[in-house]
Amino acid sequence: MKPAHFDYTLASSIDEAIQCLADGDGEAIILAGGQTLMPMLSMRLARPDMVIDINEIPELAGIEARDGEIVIKACTRQAAALSSPIVNEHLPLLAKAIGNVGHLQTRNRGTVGGSLAHADPAAEIPLAALALDAQVELRNVGGRRQLTMADYFVGPMMTARESDELLVSLRFPTVGVPARVGTSFHEVSERHGDFAIVAVAARITLGGDGTCQQAAVAFGGVDACPLRIDGLESVLTGQNINAKILATAVDLIDDAIEPSSDQHASADYRRRVARKLAERAIMEALADAKRDLG
Amino acid sequence: MNAMDISVTVNGRVIRDSVIPRMSLLDFLRDRAGLTGTHMGCEHGVCGACSVIFEGVPIRSCSVLAVQANNKEVMTVEGLSNDDGSTGILQDAFRDAHAMQCGYCIPGMLVASHALLESNPNPDLDDIKEAIGGNICRCTGYIQIIEAIQLAADRMTEAKT
Numbered sequence: 001m002k003p004a005h006f007d008y009t010l011a012s013s014i015d016e017a018i019q020c021l022a023d024g025d026g027e028a029i030i031l032a033g034g035q036t037l038m039p040m041l042s043m044r045l046a047r048p049d050m051v052i053d054i055n056e057i058p059e060l061a062g063i064e065a066r067d068g069e070i071v072i073k074a075c076t077r078q079a080a081a082l083s084s085p086i087v088n089e090h091l092p093l094l095a096k097a098i099g100n101v102g103h104l105q106t107r108n109r110g111t112v113g114g115s116l117a118h119a120d121p122a123a124e125i126p127l128a129a130l131a132l133d134a135q136v137e138l139r140n141v142g143g144r145r146q147l148t149m150a151d152y153f154v155g156p157m158m159t160a161r162e163s164d165e166l167l168v169s170l171r172f173p174t175v176g177v178p179a180r181v182g183t184s185f186h187e188v189s190e191r192h193g194d195f196a197i198v199a200v201a202a203r204i205t206l207g208g209d210g211t212c213q214q215a216a217v218a219f220g221g222v223d224a225c226p227l228r229i230d231g232l233e234s235v236l237t238g239q240n241i242n243a244k245i246l247a248t249a250v251d252l253i254d255d256a257i258e259p260s261s262d263q264h265a266s267a268d269y270r271r272r273v274a275r276k277l278a279e280r281a282i283m284e285a286l287a288d289a290k291r292d293l294g
Numbered sequence: 295m296n297a298m299d300i301s302v303t304v305n306g307r308v309i310r311d312s313v314i315p316r317m318s319l320l321d322f323l324r325d326r327a328g329l330t331g332t333h334m335g336c337e338h339g340v341c342g343a344c345s346v347i348f349e350g351v352p353i354r355s356c357s358v359l360a361v362q363a364n365n366k367e368v369m370t371v372e373g374l375s376n377d378d379g380s381t382g383i384l385q386d387a388f389r390d391a392h393a394m395q396c397g398y399c400i401p402g403m404l405v406a407s408h409a410l411l412e413s414n415p416n417p418d419l420d421d422i423k424e425a426i427g428g429n430i431c432r433c434t435g436y437i438q439i440i441e442a443i444q445l446a447a448d449r450m451t452e453a454k455t
Binding site: 043103108192 | 296297298314315316318321337338339342345348351352353354356357358359361362405409424425427428
């Protein structure tokens with residue numbers, strides 16, 4: 001279990017990294033935290049000619065609150081995001097999601113951008129990003145572009161990122177008065193820290209009268225990509241969410257997802273878990289949003 | 295695939311060597327630095343046996359390249375011993391609590407426990423379970439390991455008072 005030979009470049013800037021990617025002509029790969037790539041190299045599931053290390057690029061690490069958005073730079077460690085005051089104040093859902101990602105040793109090394117770049121359909125960080133309307137910023141030698149999660153995820157471990165593009169940052173719009181926004185993250189996995197069998201991230205924004213102004217409910221592990229269900233969110237929006245409305249909303253899940261069966265769980269089980277976790281996540285997010293309303 | 299010169303500080307000792315890019319930090323520590331206390335388990339980031347302290351935080355040395363440790367500080371399980379080579383409080387607690395059977399996972403468990411106790415001298419049961427959650431043991435059922443960490447925490451607290 002040793003990687004095949006590869007050449008190695010320690011990039012010192014974003015410009016150097018994207019130039020290396022361009023020169024690599026599709027045979028170069030980015031090494032961020034290495035928590036996925038290193039095992040893939042060891043098992044020779046990945047056999048790049050060139051590994052471009054982005055761990056020492058200062059402009060790729062850190063979390064910033066800017067006007068109307070929170071920017072998490074791609075090589076920010078998951079542990080740093082989890083303990084970040086900015087994340088905990090403005091993006092508590094992301095903190096809740098990262099609490100389920102791997103273990104201390106992997107979060108100390110694994111990065112926020114790396115999880116997005118790998119795009120496992122059951123991964124927690126992509127799910128939170130989808131629920132929070134985040135966008136990814138991609139750069140290559142030709143310029144930069146920003147994609148919504150819906151446009152970014154293409155399939156299981158497949159994204160719209162071209163082989164010469166570097167994922168530079170993840171951008172979260174800040175919305176609402178924080179006190180009126182409630183979030184919840186639930187997952188079922190074989191062991192704590194494993195990839196989820198099914199995960200649900202919910203964010204509920206309430207108006208002053210207690211009705212739901214905006215609902216975002218994202219599902220992972222139930223389809224090729226993390227997904228949101230427009231109809232479900234519409235049912236919740238504008239309502240004083242109660243048991244009846246909740247039931248109407250979660251009834252829409254079954255037709256909207258296409259889970260597969262594998263060694264971890266059957267498709268049927270995933271369907272049942274998705275419904276149950278959605279109920280829990282929505283009600284918990286609702287209670288969270290009401291915590292300061294009395 | 296040209297070899298690269300690196301300089302790594304391991305347990306306070308500077309080690310200079312020339313390594314090919316694909317060598318893991320784990321292989322470097324065992325085969326080049328001669329520190330075989332760090333164990334190779336799964337070699338793909340699952341079992342935690344190869345845990346070391348890297349730049350002050352616990353990581354898995356199978357999932358870091360040796361070249362990435364250039365100019366960095368690493369502490370292995372050997373670094374937990376006292377300066378005279380005798381076992382430290384944490385290691386003694388593992389022995390006294392019968393925390394090891396086959397012992398294969400123990401270097402990783404010790405490193406994870408050390409990181410926990412450095413940041414949280416009085417961990418509760420949940421803190422301990424979270425801290426060793428990334429370390430797999432196939433023998434003990436974890437109970438004695440948890441008891442060993444609690445014992446070590448108590449003894450370290452006593453030693454300070």
